[in-house]
Amino acid sequence: MFDSGVGGLSVLSALVRRLPHEDFVYLGDTARLPYGSKPAAMVRGFAFELAAELVDRGVKAIVVACNSAATASLPDLASAAPVPVWGVVEPGVSAALAAHTGGPVGVLGTHRTIAAGSYQAHLAAAGIDAWARACPLFVPIVEEGVADGEIAELVARHYLADRPADLRTVILGCTHYPALVPTLRTVLGPAVALIDGANATAEVVADGLARLGLARPAAPAPGRVLQLVTGDLESYRHVAAILGGPAGDVLPLRLPLTPRKAWMARAGVAA
Amino acid sequence: MFDSGVGGLSVLSALVRRLPHEDFVYLGDTARLPYGSKPAAMVRGFAFELAAELVDRGVKAIVVACNSAATASLPDLASAAPVPVWGVVEPGVSAALAAHTGGPVGVLGTHRTIAAGSYQAHLAAAGIDAWARACPLFVPIVEEGVADGEIAELVARHYLADRPADLRTVILGCTHYPALVPTLRTVLGPAVALIDGANATAEVVADGLARLGLARPAAPAPGRVLQLVTGDLESYRHVAAILGGPAGDVLPLRLPLTPRKAWMARAGVAA
Numbered sequence: 001m002f003d004s005g006v007g008g009l010s011v012l013s014a015l016v017r018r019l020p021h022e023d024f025v026y027l028g029d030t031a032r033l034p035y036g037s038k039p040a041a042m043v044r045g046f047a048f049e050l051a052a053e054l055v056d057r058g059v060k061a062i063v064v065a066c067n068s069a070a071t072a073s074l075p076d077l078a079s080a081a082p083v084p085v086w087g088v089v090e091p092g093v094s095a096a097l098a099a100h101t102g103g104p105v106g107v108l109g110t111h112r113t114i115a116a117g118s119y120q121a122h123l124a125a126a127g128i129d130a131w132a133r134a135c136p137l138f139v140p141i142v143e144e145g146v147a148d149g150e151i152a153e154l155v156a157r158h159y160l161a162d163r164p165a166d167l168r169t170v171i172l173g174c175t176h177y178p179a180l181v182p183t184l185r186t187v188l189g190p191a192v193a194l195i196d197g198a199n200a201t202a203e204v205v206a207d208g209l210a211r212l213g214l215a216r217p218a219a220p221a222p223g224r225v226l227q228l229v230t231g232d233l234e235s236y237r238h239v240a241a242i243l244g245g246p247a248g249d250v251l252p253l254r255l256p257l258t259p260r261k262a263w264m265a266r267a268g269v270a271a
Numbered sequence: 272m273f274d275s276g277v278g279g280l281s282v283l284s285a286l287v288r289r290l291p292h293e294d295f296v297y298l299g300d301t302a303r304l305p306y307g308s309k310p311a312a313m314v315r316g317f318a319f320e321l322a323a324e325l326v327d328r329g330v331k332a333i334v335v336a337c338n339s340a341a342t343a344s345l346p347d348l349a350s351a352a353p354v355p356v357w358g359v360v361e362p363g364v365s366a367a368l369a370a371h372t373g374g375p376v377g378v379l380g381t382h383r384t385i386a387a388g389s390y391q392a393h394l395a396a397a398g399i400d401a402w403a404r405a406c407p408l409f410v411p412i413v414e415e416g417v418a419d420g421e422i423a424e425l426v427a428r429h430y431l432a433d434r435p436a437d438l439r440t441v442i443l444g445c446t447h448y449p450a451l452v453p454t455l456r457t458v459l460g461p462a463v464a465l466i467d468g469a470n471a472t473a474e475v476v477a478d479g480l481a482r483l484g485l486a487r488p489a490a491p492a493p494g495r496v497l498q499l500v501t502g503d504l505e506s507y508r509h510v511a512a513i514l515g516g517p518a519g520d521v522l523p524l525r526l527p528l529t530p531r532k533a534w535m536a537r538a539g540v541a542a
Contacts, residue, residue: 031313032303039503042302137422140411146429151408154425158417232310 001063002027002050004035006236007139007175008065009245010198011088015063016225016246018202019209022216023223024248025057026065030231031255034139035068036110036174043112047073048269051081053257059083060214063205067109067173067197071116080267084208088175091204092197093122096171099193103166104129108159109173111136119173131167135159139176145242147179156180156187163188171195179243228253272334273298273321275306277507278410278446279336280516281469282359286334287496287517289473290480293487294494295519296328297336301502302526305410306339307381307445314383318344319540322352324528330354331485334476338380338444338468342387351538355479359446362475363468364393367442370464374437375400379430380444382407390444402438406430410447416513418450427451427458434459442466450514499524 001008001015005028012026027050029035035043047069054062061084064070064077070087078085096105107119111134120130137155141147170192172178178196185194209215216223225248229236233252240250260269272279272286276299283297298321300306306314318340325333332355335341335348341358349356367376378390382405391401408426412418441463443449449467456465480486487494496519500507504523511521531540 031309034305037503037506038302039506042502136415137408137411137417140408144407146408149429151422151425151429154422158420158422231313232308235308235310 001025001065002029002047002054002069003066003175004028004069005030005033005231006143006239006243006245009240009243010175010178010196011063011065011201012225013244013246014198014202015205018199018206019215020222021219024225025054025059026225026227027053027253028227028229028236030229030236032230034110035066035072036112036136036139038112040072040112040116043069043072044076045269047077048080048264048267049257051077051085052261052264053253055082055261061086061205061209063201064088065175065201067175068112071113071118074118076267080263082263084212084214086201086205086208088197088201089118089173090122091200092171092173092195093119093126095197095200096123096169096195097126097128099195100128100169101193103168104131104164106130106163106167106170107132107173108135108138108170108177110134110139113173119171131164133159133163135174138174138180142176142179143239143242148182152180152183153186156183160187167192169193169195172197176243224248226251230255272296272336273300273318273325273340274337274446275299275340276301276304276502277414277510277514277516280511280514281446281449281467282334282336282472283496284515284517285469285473286476289470289477290486291493292490295496296325296330297496297498298324298524299498299500299507301500301507303501305381306337306343307383307407307410309383311343311383311387314340314343315347316540318348319351319535319538320528322348322356323532323535324524326353326532332357332476332480334472335359336446336472338446339383342384342389345389347538351534353534355483355485357472357476357479359468359472360389360444361393362471363442363444363466364390364397366468366471367394367440367466368397368399370466371399371440372464374439375402375435377401377434377438377441378403378444379406379409379441379448381405381410384444390442402435404430404434406445409451410445413447413450414510414513419453423451423454424457427454431458438463440464440466443468447514495519497522501526
């Protein structure tokens with residue numbers, strides 16, 4: 001799996017819980033974050049590059065554990081890559097539809113995710129109105145470790161001020177946002193369902209691996225978790241601790257990554 | 272001049288006001304921002320790369336208009352580059368010393384700038400105690416366009432809560448922070464001098480060009496201003512407008528930049 005940085009660790013944690021005997025390689029591209037404010041074509045290129053790195057390392061499947069990268073690269077990356085690829089958007093939408101009790105569904109995410117409109121398109125395909133809001137201060141607030149204080153609450157009130165009165169389902173469309181759940185509950189009240197795509201993604205991946213005959217048979221020993229980071233290891237460990245990332249080795253990964261592949265060129269990813 | 276993004280536009284504006292008949296080329300490395308949270312060695316490499324790009328474009332001098340880049344690359348870059356190089360730290364410290372009326376001097380900046388300790392070292396060399404505080408939420412707050420609202424005030428109170436009682440001089444050690452001056456005045460009160468290094472840097476550059484015989488003679492027509500941006504042009508123009516950047520052409524600059532130079536290799540910048 002890969003992510004622009006540490007946010008995807010919430011997805012990694014969910015996967016490790018659901019599939020404890022599988023091995024995981026997590027690429028955190030902290031040297032080039034944030035993806036949420038970068039051009040779509042640039043983020044799409046990063047996603048293909050990280051996927052190629054994972055393919056070179058022999059993974060049997062890929063999870064795009066970053067909403068900004070998933071909205072910028074899917075479904076193209078899934079069509080092009082030589083292994084199955086799953087994102088976090090469709091599982092999140094499915095979980096929201098399962099929890100939906102009427103009214104519009106809210107989508108909170110980065111500028112990139114909201115502008116890409118993938119959540120809104122999936123909801124529209126299901127006949128549901130979306131209320132989408134870009135919340136660019138949420139990621140720095142979480143990474144600063146002030147997700148449950150008065151700053152976070154004030155910022156959340158600011159972003160949510162003009163929400164529809166009948167909003168009862170809200171998708172957390174960024175992997176950092178689960179850290180803001182207590183604050184969002186205070187602002188939105190207990191009746192609003194907050195949908196975190198991490199667990200839903202873990203279910204989709206578990207089902208997909210089983211369906212494709214790729215699941216590892218249950219074993220007494222847990223699988224290994226390797227985290228590879230393009231930027232500063234110390235900063236990564238610091239923020240990973242705030243977000244409650246899983247244990248495992250954390251090693252540096254040097255940019256630039258592996259050379260361009262034929263399957264990337266066929267998908268129109270420039271060298 | 273170069274900057275990690277748009278923050279240095281406050282320095283560009285000051286330079287254009289002070290030296291209206293000079294031409295300016297501004298490189299905004301928005302594709303790789305933020306510099307403030309990246310490892311020092313990485314930011315140092317970016318600074319040398321951007322300086323080489325400017326040298327290739329025939330500039331007669333370089334201003335490092337980003338505190339994070341200046342603290343990571345100076346004085347090495349100034350020693351290595353084939354043209355004069357000025358940063359924003361020393362002018363800012365000089366302006367603070369000129370305004371100083373006793374007590375410690377506060378320094379507000381990014382994680383990178385505060386951790387590098389350049390401001391603190393310059394103040395210590397002048398026999399002044401520094402009170403330094405990293406304020407990582409300030410940049411996203413300014414770029415969000417909420418610098419003068421209740422969010423900014425609450426965040427400022429959070430960062431400044433444990434300031435010394437006798438703090439009467441505060442250096443704005445990040446080029447985004449001038450946008451926060453009204454808020455900082457509210458929090459700190461009218462008696463605290465807020466030092467913005469932009470004007471001080473323009474004075475240092477004007478004096479330096481004159482001293483080195485590099486100043487362009489006064490001319491009736493104003494000079495040209497060219498802005499080159501590594502990331503998304505639309506995002507750049509959006510944030511530049513919030514920050515009140517000067518007029519002039521804005522064009523894309525593709526990464527990677529020019530090949531490594533001998534003077535970079537001599538300074539230990541890896542290819």
